[in-house]
Amino acid sequence: MPPASLAILLALALLLPTAKATSIAVERHVPPLAYNDGDLLTGNIDIAILWYGNVTKVQKNKILAFLKSINAESAPQPNVNSWWKVVESYQTFARKPPGPMPVKVVAQKEDPGYSQGKVLIKDMIMALIPGLTGGNNNLLAVIVASDGVTVQNMCAGSCWQHGSLTINDKPQAYVLVGNPENECPICAWPFVKDVHAPRGSPVLRPPSSNLGADAMVMSLAGGLMGAVTNPHGEGFYVEYRNEEVDATASCKGVFGSGASPGNPGKVLLDRRNFGSFNVYGVARHKFLIPGVWDPRSQSCWTPQ
Numbered sequence: 061m062p063p064a065s066l067a068i069l070l071a072l073a074l075l076l077p078t079a080k081a082t083s084i085a086v087e088r089h090v091p092p093l094a095y096n097d098g099d100l101l102t103g104n105i106d107i108a109i110l111w112y113g114n115v116t117k118v119q120k121n122k123i124l125a126f127l128k129s130i131n132a133e134s135a136p137q138p139n140v141n142s143w144w145k146v147v148e149s150y151q152t153f154a155r156k157p158p159g160p161m162p163v164k165v166v167a168q169k170e171d172p173g174y175s176q177g178k179v180l181i182k183d184m185i186m187a188l189i190p191g192l193t194g195g196n197n198n199l200l201a202v203i204v205a206s207d208g209v210t211v212q213n214m215c216a217g218s219c220w221q222h223g224s225l226t227i228n229d230k231p232q233a234y235v236l237v238g239n240p241e242n243e244c245p246i247c248a249w250p251f252v253k254d255v256h257a258p259r260g261s262p263v264l265r266p267p268s269s270n271l272g273a274d275a276m277v278m279s280l281a282g283g284l285m286g287a288v289t290n291p292h293g294e295g296f297y298v299e300y301r302n303e304e305v306d307a308t309a310s311c312k313g314v315f316g317s318g319a320s321p322g323n324p325g326k327v328l329l330d331r332r333n334f335g336s337f338n339v340y341g342v343a344r345h346k347f348l349i350p351g352v353w354d355p356r357s358q359s360c361w362t363p364q
Contacts, residue, residue: 091298092298092353092355093296093297093298093306093307093310093353093355094296095153095295095296096295096296096297097294098292098293098294098295099291099295100151100154100156100290100291100296101161101200101233101291102151102156102157102159102161103159103161104161104162104164105162105163105164106164106166106198106200107127107163107164107167107199107200107201107202108166108167108168108192108193108196108199108200108201108202109123109165109168109169109192109203109204110168110170110171110188110192110201110202110203110204111168111169111170111172111204112171112174112180112188112203112206112209113171113172113178113205113206113207113208113209114172114206114207115204115205115206115239116206116273118270118273119206119239119270119273122268122270122273122274122276122277122345123273123276123277123280124165125341125342125343125345126140126277126280126281126341126345126347126349127163127165127280128341128342129141129339129341129345130144130162130163131162131163131164132341135340135341136340137340138364139339139340140339140347140349142363143281143339143352143361143363144161144163146352146361147161147284147288147289147307148160148161149354149355149356150289150295150307150355152355153296154295154296161288167192167193167194167199169191175188176188178208178209178210179212180203180205180209180210180211180212180236181212182212185203185225185234186225186227188203189201189225189232189234190227190228195227195228197227197228197231200233200234200235200287201232201234201235202234202235202236202237202280202283203234203235203237204237204238204276204280205238205239206238206239207239207241207242207243207272208242209239209243210238210243211236211237211238211243214238214240214243214247215243215244215246215247218308219237219240219244219246219247219278219279219282220235220236220237220279220282220283220286220308221235221236221237221283222234222236222283222284222286222290222291222308223293224291224292231291231292233287233291233292234287235283235284235286235287236283237279237280237283238276238279239275239276240275247275248271248272248275249313250262250263250264250324250348251264251266251271251274251275252271254322257322258322261322261323262322262323264324264327264335264336264348265333265334265335266336266348267330267335267336267337267346267348269333269335274347274348277347277348277349278348278349281347281349281350282309282350283308285350285352286306286308289306289307290307298310310353311360311361311362312350313350314350314351314360314362315338315348315349315350315351315362316351316362316363317362317364319351319360319362324348325362325364326362326364327348327364328346328364330346338362338363338364
């Protein structure tokens with residue numbers, strides 16, 4: 061068997077056992093997050109983005125607008141910056157000097173030819189990052205995979221990945237998100253129906269009317285929360301039911317006040333296209349992003 065074919069089969073073998081879809085719509089009541097004395101990302105958050113595969117222009121623009129909105133204090137309330145300030149507050153609870161954490165995209169690269177194939181596992185992610193960051197481990201590597209790319213563990217309880225790899229003998233934080241439209245539609249909830257949710261649960265219209273773009277922003281927001289507050293697995297997390305739960309999962313399924321299983325909670329409605337959102341961004345952009353665990357109130361913070 062050719063080596064390339066063997067690699068693909070091995071990748072699929074690793075992926076298939078964990079491909080069972082789980083409900084995204086059900087909020088899990090987990091214990092409060094704890095600080096485990098490890099590193100956080102602080103100061104300037106410089107991001108290098110790899111557009112892997114055929115990520116559309118609409119999707120790129122929406123993701124870049126979201127990242128730019130993180131710093132936009134002047135955007136109408138409730139805005140993305142208010143959400144980010146809760147993420148910034150983790151510094152105080154880790155006994156680190158508080159301060160703003162401006163986000164800036166400093167590099168973008170494209171890989172339209174799927175250089176590592178259409179099944180991404182951790183070894184392939186490791187192969188992609190050095191060319192993206194140029195060996196600068198201080199950059200946060202963000203890989204955005206297009207429709208048609210299968211991401212390891214997607215649909216197995218997580219709709220994004222964040223973690224740490226050792227590259228050039230140094231830890232490298234990364235975030236990986238994909239387009240869930242066809243690979244894992246449940247990761248587009250609440251823009252699609254969750255078959256595990258109670259009957260009559262609402263299905264929301266995406267704020268930009270582009271399901272893929274808005275779902276990818278939701279996933280990226282979750283991945284950024286985790287990458288900043290628990291970049292190398294020793295930051296903020298809690299052991300719950302034999303797994304580590306961090307800021308990306310502690311408010312799972314919560315987008316507004318009053319959230320309950322199958323109900324994302326109170327959100328805003330754009331009367332022009334009837335899209336649902338919970339934060340404003342730059343240039344009249346609107347986003348629906350997940351709530352974040354607030355270490356001050358010991359509860360999920362949501363914009364509404």
